[in-house]
Amino acid sequence: MTAGQLRLTVNGTAVELADVPAPERLLDTLRWRMKLKGTKEGCRTGDCGACTVLVDGRTCLSCLTLAHEVDGTSVTTIEVGPEDALVGRVRAAFEAAGALQCGYCTPGFVMAIAGLLRERGTGAPREELLEGLGGNLCRCTGYTAIVRAVDALRTETP
Ligand code: FES
Ligand code: FES
Structure with a gap:
């Protein structure tokens, strides 16, 4: 090399x-x-x-x-295709929850949530997952819908 x-x-x-x-x-x-x-x-x-x-x-x-x-x-990255089913599920949960406004922060949130779910599992306490997102900021402050998406993923992801 x-x-x-x-x-x-x-x-x-x-x-x-x-x-x-x-x-x-x-x-x-x-x-x-x-x-x-x-x-x-x-x-x-x-x-x-x-x-x-x-x-x-x-x-x-x-x-x-x-x-x-x-x-x-x-x-x-956020562009990954169907080969990463978990990222796909997080993207779908964001869409279903309407968890974006301008969308600028969305790829970062999606990847952070996918990483957290992969690392800690969907059985991780809700507070732990939300705390894990503490480094992701949304300047449109659409946090309520983002939390809804996380909640849906915790119940939907096997
Ligand atoms: S651009 Fe990397 S943390 Fe803000
Ligand atoms: S949706 Fe605009 S910064 Fe988060």
């Missing part, structure tokens, strides 16, 4: 990237290099959760993660 080369699986597809500078953030690799604009850029300082993706199934703030840190991993 040459310097700057990166091998990832992104949404189930093997990807090889060249000339990735050492300081490049995963957020920029996804949005600008790979044109996966679903992952949003908010604060770039780890404070809003808009950039949340999954790395090997665990939540990751892509604005605070160097692309080279995740070399060899599997990255999942």
Whole structure:
């Protein structure tokens, strides 16, 4: 492998990237290099959760993660297809609950909830799941509907 080369699986597809500078953030690799604009850029300082993706199934703030840190991993973004049924269920729960206004925070919330459910299970206490979303901010303040979506997922997800 040459310097700057990166091998990832992104949404189930093997990807090889060249000339990735050492300081490049995963957020920029996804949005600008790979044109996966679903992952949003908010604060770039780890404070809003808009950039949340999954790395090997665990939540990751892509604005605070160097692309080279995740070399060899599997990255999942909001664009993932039916191969990730859990992300699909969270997206559907958001739609059913009407849990979005401008939608800017939505991809981050969806990925954060998917990561939490995968890690802690649907049997995790409601408060624990909601506390796990503490790093995700909605500037439209549509939190009530987001909580409704979480509640639905806790009862619907096997
Ligand atoms: S853009 Fe990453 S936490 Fe705000
Ligand atoms: S729906 Fe607008 S920021 Fe959350």
